[in-house]
Amino acid sequence: MSKTTLFVLIMMIPFPGKAQNPVSNQKMTADSITPAFFQLGEVQITTFRKSVIKDRVSQVAMETYNKIEVGRALHLLAGVNLTASGPRNESMVSIRGFDLRAVPVYMDGIPVYVPYDGYVDLARFTTFDLSAIDVSRGFSSLLYGPNSLGGAINLISKKPSEKIEYSGALGMINTNGSRGDLNIGSNLGKYYFQAGYSYLHRDSYRMASGFHARPNEDAGERDNSFRTDQMISFKAGWTPNERHEYVLGYRYQKGEKGTPVYVGDDQLNPLLAKPRFWQWPVWDKETYYFLSDTKLSATDYIRSRIYYDTFKNTLNSYDDASYTTQTKPYAFQSLYDDYTYGGNVTFGTAVIPENLLKFSVHYKSDIHREHNSNEPVRNFKDNTVSFAMENTYTVTRKLILIPGIGYSIRKNDAAEDYNSTTQMVSDFEKTGASTAWNGQLGAFYSFKENQKASFTIAHKTRFATIKDRYSYRMGTAIPNPGLKPEKAVNYDLSYSGVFFKALSMQLSVYYSHLTDAILSVNNVTPGKSQMQNTGAAEFMGMEITFKYDFREKLSVGGNYSYIQRHNNTNPAVLFTDIPDTKVFLYTQYKPIKPIRLLASTEFNASRNSTSYGTKAADFTLVNTTVSARLWQYMSIEAGINNVFDKNYRLVEGYPEEGRNFFVTLRIFKN
Structure with missing residues (x-):
């Protein structure tokens, strides 16, 4: 056991004392830490209940900036890059x-x-039924379970508080796209329910005027860029009294999309000579879940989550841009039929004065089933168990210490290989269980109500995914079932404060050191690579967030993010996809009460699209929105994104949308 782990274990010992909660001035109990929003949907480390600037994207922010996809909503935050x-x-x-x-x-x-x-396509997750999105960086609650090497993202659904609540929207996106959503909720005291439906469709998106025709793309409307996403959600809650809450929920997402063809200039990119003609007619996800909260006494509680989740995915690779035939060697149909089930239980107690102890256990079983048409199904199964303990110790009215420790074990119970020559399915070589320790410690100090500082250190891990261990990567790689977990130690120093009652600021500096990072090693055998635990790296950077209210009608704000990433193992292999600098600024003006004008701009520095240095150029975007309250329960908003029609890319060879507009009519009662 490392010295760091031993230190965290020692810090987990409850500390006796008589200090009071620094915010509420009341003794800490299980009932005094109730968070806002949908309580059972939150996973958080309890510190000061009031925060100057939270790592949270609220429903108001999503609607104000017209962020209808989760990924684009998260991009509003410092340190988060789309x-x-x-x-x-x-x-x-x-x-x-x-x-x-x-x-x-x-x-x-x-x-x-x-x-x-281990990925998820955030474009398939719309924001229409969310009350908030919480982001944890580095020092994330161990109660989430395993694999939070760099943090966690939690999408929090709505919960009604009135007898009848509703919200909805109808909108047009350019001339060939539409959106619609409706959420209805009712809270009748002992019972409540929340239901929602949403629809988002685009025939295509328009290229910027600076893009000129290329092979497989004639400019104008981006070929094969269609999408349709629908979502149905429902949950019903029962609160027989103040000490109990039970929720049954259901969520169904149905999606389909095209994949535009590569139109870049990278001579080393195989897609330049051999483009892919791909479409995804099925991207469906269905989730059933049960949540509960039982307060055993004034100091103790038990919370639980039980879930069953399915994921169905179909990828069609076609012969050419007609997307009609599948006769060439590279044409195929790939099908995934996955499901996951599991749950977790958390016990919390404040029986020891000034300490809030939390113990949790997680179980998760992941089943992946894949095959190409006319081939047998291959099965993979991972079982993961995780244990965690966190303690919130109120040292004084100003100082809180939060240590935590966790242990996870993952065992592979099925992994099948397929030989296309013999058309036989066989088992991969068996491997032993993979284990990982996690530990962290945070110190949170409040100088005064609106001036706070914190220092955290977190040792986190990530298990290798099924793809990391078993994928042949279309014949170019050798599987490695024995991959060990990646490890990272994350340090963070942050300060937040309010000055002159109008200026809110938050500053963070951070450093992460990675070991056993899973990297692709070339030519393990001639012409083939393998994923191996050969990587060591370090990430470091800073973030600044601010908001200034000049007066009731005018406010400005924004954030600045800077990051440096160093590949210590092989500096010639570059990290990709992230700019070292991102700046976001906005101005909001309300000339009269029903009208809101919003202008925002963001700058992204250039970023590497390949490990050998192909770049996507830097860009600056400007967006504008105007909204008006028509009457008590209705508003209308319209806006233009990418006002100056910038021809920009997040990935070289894949241009993003040019100038586009939207008009949305909203109704609401809450």
Whole structure:
């Protein structure tokens, strides 16, 4: 056991004392830490209940900036960068240099990432039924469970508070896209329910005027860029009294999309000579879940989550841009039929004065089933168990210490190989269980009500995914079932404060050191690579967020992010997809009460699209929105994104949307 782990174990010992809660001035109990929003959907480390600037994107912010996809909503935050997988037309984010494999995505605390590769396409997750999105960086609650190497993202659904609540919208996106959503809720005291439906469709998106015709793309409307996403959600809650709450929920997402063809200039990119003609007619996800909260006494509680999640995915590779025939050697139909089930239980107690202890246990079983048409199904199964303990110790009215420790074990119970020559399925070589320790410690100090500082250190891990261990990567790689977990130690120093009652600011500096990073090693055998634990790296950077209210009618704000990433193992192999600098600024003006004018701009520095240095150029975007309250329960808004029609890219060879407009009519009662 390392010295760091031993130190964290010692810090887990409850500390006796008589200090009071620094915020509420009341003794800490299980009942005094109730968070806002949908309580059972939150997973958080309890510190000061009031925060100057939270790592949270609220429903108001999503609507104000017209962010209808989760990835683009998250991009509003400092330290979060919108990224993309161009060849798969997937939207993702990176948090302080860590991608979604290291920053898992949850819905009300339930994992929703894809079992096979640990990713999830955030463009398929719309914001229409969300009350907030919480982001943890580095020092994330161990109660999330395993794999939070760089943090966690939690999508929090709505919960009604009135007898009848509703919200909805109808809108037009350019001339060939539409959106619609309706959410209805009712809280009758002992019972409540929330239901929602949403629809988002685009025939295509328009290229910027600066893009000129290329092979496989004639400019104008981007070929094969269609999408349709529908979502149905429902949950019903029962609160027989103040000490009990039970929720049954259901969520169904149905999606389909095209993948635009590569139109770049990289001579080393195989897609330049051999373009892919891909479409995804099925991207469906279905989740059933049960949540509960039982307060055993004034100091003790038990919370639980039980879930069953399915993921169905179909990829069609066609002969050419007609997307009609599949006769050539590279044409195929690939089908995934995955499911996940599991749950977790958390016990919390404040029986020891000034300490809030939390113990949790997680179990998760991931089943991945894949095959190409006319081939047998291959089965993969991982079982993961995780234990965690956190303690919130109120040292004084100003100081809180939060240590935590966790242990996870993952065992592979099925992994099948397929030989296309013999057309036989066989088992991969068996491997032993993989284990990982996690530990962290945070110190949070409040100088005064609106001046706070914190220092955190977190040792986190990530298990290798099924794809990391078993994928042949279309015949170019050798599987490695024995991959060990990646490790990272994340340090963070932050300060936040309010000055002159109008200026809010938050400053963070951070450093992460990675070891056993899973990297592709070339020519393990002639012409073939293998994923191996050969990587060591360091990420470091800073973030500044600010907001200034000049007066009731005018406010400005924004954030600045800077990051450096160093590949210590092989400096010639570059990290990709993230700019070292991102700046976001906005101005909001309300000339009269019903009218709001909003202008925002963002700058992204250039970023590497390949490990050998192909770049996507820097860009600056300007967006504008005007909204008006028509009457008590209705408003209308319209806006223009990419006002100056910038021809920009997140990935070289995959241009983003040019100038586009939207008009949205909203109704609401809450």
